[in-house]
Amino acid sequence: MSDCIFCKIAAGEIPAKKIYEDDLVVAFHDIRPVTPVHFLVIPKLHIPSMAELQPEHAEVMGRAMTVAAQVARETGCANGYRTIINTGKVGRQEVYHLHVHVVGGPEVLPAMVKY
Ligand code: AMP
Ligand code: ZN
Numbered sequence: 001m002s003d004c005i006f007c008k009i010a011a012g013e014i015p016a017k018k019i020y021e022d023d024l025v026v027a028f029h030d031i032r033p034v035t036p037v038h039f040l041v042i043p044k045l046h047i048p049s050m051a052e053l054q055p056e057h058a059e060v061m062g063r064a065m066t067v068a069a070q071v072a073r074e075t076g077c078a079n080g081y082r083t084i085i086n087t088g089k090v091g092r093q094e095v096y097h098l099h100v101h102v103v104g105g106p107e108v109l110p111a112m113v114k115y
Contacts, residue, residue, distance in 0.1 A: 006097035037104040047098040050087040077104035
């Protein structure tokens with residue numbers, strides 16, 4: 001998708017503070033962090049939202065989740081974190097390229113908040 005900001009980050013066409021990259025996914029710091037640790041994991045493939053996931057996306061999404069856990073360990077989320085995927089209008093999704101938010105401590109997070 002030529003006009004998708006996260007496709008451009010995946011392709012290295014616009015800068016991002018990348019933490020991890022492999023053949024399928026990229027992890028990078030959120031530009032407006034809401035907690036001391038706040039990064040995103042995206043598939044390199046343009047999937048607009050979780051609502052479009054199909055069985056053939058199982059490998060890339062499995063990778064996204066395992067990379068989220070690995071990067072969380074490496075960024076000091078020893079006591080836990082929250083993992084969020086905002087989907088569509090109801091989910092208040094702002095960037096329509098599927099992404100997993102990881103937000104973490106050191107403070108215990110509020111019970112319910114939008115990231
Ligand atoms: P949402 O689509 O509501 O799940 O949120 C999109 C997230 O992407 C927000 O937390 C933004 O701060 C973040 N974001 C938007 N543009 C960039 C960017 N260029 N680099 C890093 N994070 C971004
Ligand atoms: Zn995209």
